[in-house]
Amino acid sequence: MNQKLFNITDEQEMLVETIRDITEKEFKPNSSELEQSGEFPFHNMKILGDLGILGISIPEEYGGSDGTVMDAVLILEEIAKGCYITGMAVLGEIGVQSKAIVAYGSEEQKQKYLPGIAKGETILAICITESEVGSDAGNMKTNSTLEGNSYIVNGTKQLISRADVADLFLVFTRFEGEQGSQGVGCLLVEKGTPGLHVRQGYQTMGGEYLWEVEFDNCAVPIDNVLVRENGFKKLMTAFNTQRCLNASITLGLAEGAFNEALKYTKEREQFGRPVANFQGIQWMLSDMYVEIEASKSLLYRAAINAGKGFPDKIEASVAKLYTNEMAIRVTNQAMQLHGGYGYTKEYPVERMVRGARFGALGGGTSQIQKNLIGRHLLKTDKIF
Structure with a gap:
């Protein structure tokens, strides 16, 4: 189309x-x-x-x-x-x-x-998640203490994408043991820095691997501090970009699954005619199409309004929440429209179903997005 x-x-x-x-x-x-x-x-x-x-x-x-x-x-x-x-x-x-x-x-x-x-010569990895810290990033345990001209980093990050191939790690860390979100900032840690260890990969249902990254008295030059003062707020503002781009991947997966379903239902014949000619199938395709178009409008609004800066927090959360959940529904419907063949690896829709599931988990879960939106709504008595 x-x-x-x-x-x-x-x-x-x-x-x-x-x-x-x-x-x-x-x-x-x-x-x-x-x-x-x-x-x-x-x-x-x-x-x-x-x-x-x-x-x-x-x-x-x-x-x-x-x-x-x-x-x-x-x-x-x-x-x-x-x-x-x-x-x-x-x-x-x-x-x-x-x-x-x-x-x-x-x-x-x-x-x-x-x-x-x-x-494309420098691969990046961002290290936020810990075993006891996922959505509650302000309570992370990884700590960095200043000694001379270096910060000594200790802690372990979990479920980190690209860690096995990364050349540069953006590490969310607590500075000098300062408690709460105010103590959190970010260091740039280069591959090969003594004390940096990448361990134990977990293959996800989408296919990519996630890794454990350990920092054991890892000395990072003070010049590699990316964010220190008011660091957590700055990093979360930057993270609004990730919410939009996470949503763009799930939007693409939904569109790809829709394209496969549309093609298949036009080609697959039952009772002497293509299954796409049946009203029930057309209603399913129509619902999928409308959901994709609604998601696209929300996501494009957030992205266009951001320009070259960072997206608005609420616009990004709304777009991510709706698009992530939409992609789960649409890819599953695409599989349903393929019948039993959709459940096989001979057709790409089963990969799209598995890939789409990442969106509502990565970059802040759907529940976290609802919390952000809910707090925004409660700040005023009149929204519209």
């Missing part, structure tokens, strides 16, 4: 067509193998790096293309239609990690790290 997307520029339409073509020709044919192996898609990332796609969130003076949040949303949406694993890898490069360095990093940090990120 070649509907014109609303409020996007001619350049963005060209960007969408470029990514769609690459995904169909390069990423989608190998998506099953990547999902089964869980391997990082280095080949696909090189293609995108060479095209300058991985620098979309980075200013031109550091080798990027100085794009908008909407550009990043469109990129991930298209990639996720064909390859969830590649979409998740790209999310790590154009999402909160690079945006945080751009927004909060020193000039030296930007010059040192951003050009490599833009080229």
Whole structure:
């Protein structure tokens, strides 16, 4: 369906067509193998790096293309239609990690790290989650104590994406044992730093691996402090970008599953005619389509309003909550429309069902989004 997307520029339409073509020709044919192996898609990332796609969130003076949040949303949406694993890898490069360095990093940090990120030569990992700390990030236990010109980091992070291949880790840490969210900030820790250990990978139902990252008296130069004062608030503001980009991947998965279901129901015949001709099937397809369009409107609003900055907290939460839950419903309906074949690995919809399930867990659960939205509603007696 070649509907014109609303409020996007001619350049963005060209960007969408470029990514769609690459995904169909390069990423989608190998998506099953990547999902089964869980391997990082280095080949696909090189293609995108060479095209300058991985620098979309980075200013031109550091080798990027100085794009908008909407550009990043469109990129991930298209990639996720064909390859969830590649979409998740790209999310790590154009999402909160690079945006945080751009927004909060020193000039030296930007010059040192951003050009490599833009080229796809520096892989990023963000380390927040701990065994007892998931949504309650303000109570993390990982601690950094200043000794001379270095911070000594101790603690363990869990369920970390890309940790096995990362060159640079953005580590959420508590400074000097200061309690509460005010004590939380972020350090940039390079691969190979003594005391940094990546252990025990867990393969997810979507195919990618998540890792444990341990810091054992890991000495990090003081110059590698990304955020210290008012750090937690700044990092959570940057994280609004991740909410939108998380939603863009699940939107793409829903759209990809819908496309597969539409094609299948037109081809599959029962009782002498395509099953798409039955009213009940058309109603299912209609419901799926409307849900996708509603999600797209919410997500695009948040992304367009953000420009090159960070999305509004409530707009991002609303978009993430609805899109994540929508993707679970739509991909499951797409499987249902395939009948028994949808449950087999011969058809891509079962991968999309599994991939879509990540959205409501990563980047803040659906329940956390409802908490954020609920607190916002209670601040006033009149919303509309």
